Amino acid sequence: MNYKTSKTSMGCAEVDITPKNPVTMVGFDRSDQTSVGVLDGLAAQVFLWEKDGERLCLISVDSIGLTVEITTWLRSELSESSGIPVERIMVCFTHTHSAPDGLFEREYVDFLLSSLTDGVSRAVADLCPVHAGWGVAYGDIGLNRRGDAECLDRRIGVLKVVGESSGDVKALLLRCTAHANVLVGDNRKISSDYVGFARERLKKRYGCPVMITQGASGDVRPRFRNSMGERLEIYSREAESLGEDILKRLEEENVEALEKMADEIERAVGDVMSGIVVRPVSRLRMFSEMKDFRFEIPSKVRAEDIAKEALDMCGIDGSSWLAEVAGLREAGMTEGRVNMEIQYFLLDEGCICGVPEEAMCGIALDIAERVGSELVFFGGYTNGCRGYLPTAAEFDRGGFEVLWSYLLFFRCHRRVMPLVRESADELVSAVSDRLMVVYS
Template sequence: MKNKILMLGFSETDITPSKPIETIGFGRADELSRGILHPLSAQVAVWQLGEERCCVVTIDHIGFSKQHANTLRDEMAKVLCISREKIMLCFSHCHCAPNESASPEYYRSVCDRVKDAAALALQDMAPVNAVWGNAFTNIGLNRRKDCNALDRRIGILKICDSRSGKLKLLLLRLTAHNSVLKADNYLISPDYFGTVRDALRKEFGCPIMVTQGASGNIAPRYFKSAINPPDANDERFIRSDTALEDMAKTVLYDIKPVVMSLCPQKIDQLSMYSRQIELKADVPSYPRAMEIADEAQKYCGIDGTDWLKQVQHLLQNDIHQQTEKIEVQYFSLGNGCLCGVANEIMVEFALRVSEFLHNDFFYFGGYTNGCTGYFPTEEEFDKGGYEVYWSMLIYYVYHGRVFPLRRDSASELIRFVTENAPNI
């Protein structure tokens, strides 16, 4: 491919609901939206180098079910004349967007608009140069006060038109939960990803795509809420009426000198591919399930009645373990790579993989091609709590299992990701 030219086409579309709609992200009894704070977007970048064509999509959503995500990928594949594994859906994991599983009409609308955007991106193809860079930031904090693990990298992919040199697109990878707005907000919003895109577009004069990192246990430093949320409950976190803008200003301040110093070059390597790994989750005994439900009610006010019924149903049918097939997808461009799984992986996953590969431009993240729940490290697994057990009582209906993946699954996945990474 050394004599081939890298091509990029880009398009974006509005996916804001037109009427009040059930949202997802807080497990509230009333999840109906009450207006629009900021519009939601989906963005499509189509890449081609020689015969290789692939597509990266960013969507303002907590993360579709894997079935819904794959249906969209299959429909986009027909538009772009490529296979499903050549399409990577990167969900922002914002908690103030519609529940697509509860609104087939909204889901269908998003699919149609994203497919239209893909067709427009294909018409926008132009030769480009690109370069990866890293800035470093402090927008996130580990939810555990006694844990300092953080991925401070802001991965930057700077893309310029190869003929004019004009900046065509900036793609960022951030690592902090997209949950500046908390459970007392009922307005539709892309959360801080939206204000980051707006601030950077104004500064650099080009579209901005933002993807999410391994942020399962990383909360935003700033938050806007009148309540005391469980993920911002100590003096490290900053309550602010301008929290969304504060996050964006921090990102802009940290990346600007790096972006200005980066010089895009000709790229001769592009690939996107997937690998599958199968992992197991146990079904808890009923006494253990009751203990977990009691803890969830006591510490988070979570009603585990339905979850307990599902656990009981599985046990009565002699089902003591469940299996999850995890798709690990790689988008490799030049000397950098975005790699993702649908799970909410902890930050240690990204840090360990990058260290094993000796590549600071390898970015392992979650919320890719869906969202299937928290995936703790062994250390987090031992601590239990919301990320390990309690969240399952709310979202098990979307994840296809009632319990976290087994303790050793973290090491298995990290090994698998590393072994299947591209040679760059």
């Protein structure tokens, strides 16, 4: 690479973002969404970088993913307090399904902002010269929940950062790809899910802060769950009729499954850590680009068909969604548009990039193949979360990740349908073309 090498500094901070009181949870269709206790605390990590007088900030938050509107407000506030431009602040969400619902818990969102503001200040104070290097581990932490056993992103991206003078590991940044919902409808305790369990394991082993960001896991469930996990993910309300003895057993199985996920991540990272070569950082950039996408408003007949299918297959009540669709149609709308942010974090030959969607893993695999680099890690849950982004093939198959989820979460996503069929291919082309220019 023909880049001028200058000193790169990096500072880290982790803040506790566990709610202090019971909160409304999000992620499953329960009749009572109020949290009951804490299994393990929620955290956010701030990794702040400085090179050539410019700073950029990478943040990971234990949350299913706040709305784009709330996340934009968070980034704007952090930009104002830190002086870092918004386009150089990336907020990633681990996508745990056992965290507060930011749409209903505004007090919690205010608490989150205060915590992140403190984290950024502490990361600035922690700045010191560093070297860094990438590695790619491979782990079996996910299964394709759409039935395509071959479509999995087994890569675990590892960015190792060491102090320039000491050579000691200062921080680890990981990119994993598996839904953070080991815990399903039977769990009402706040939890960071497997991400937090793996993070704590790695922090103890390597003696440094650890950040884990989520990949394109819209169609990838965790490999390990309790014995009723698959059923209770879909039919969450059935947990309400289970006896205390069964719930106790499932809770014990939950912890075992979380530990197994952490075991696999720790093993995979351990396989590559000693082989990662660190060096002075030559390229360090963070930037955003915008791209328009569209979605259709279904006709009355089509909407009724979708709602009936969701009720028959998942027990989902789509009456509110049907009313929303009817209102849009009455207003003369047949389609809507989304101006989507694509954000990139580049460090030397590696890249973490993403969009505020639950992107399916085939999108990330296609981008890496087109760019010709396993160190390109595309993901979702970046700067918010709007809804599922299926590949064209999965769009044709329909189902929960394409259609039925909108009956539950359309208010959060601000749309009633997924982006149109060709959207994933358009996104792959846009990201791949941009990165090939950057790397040329």
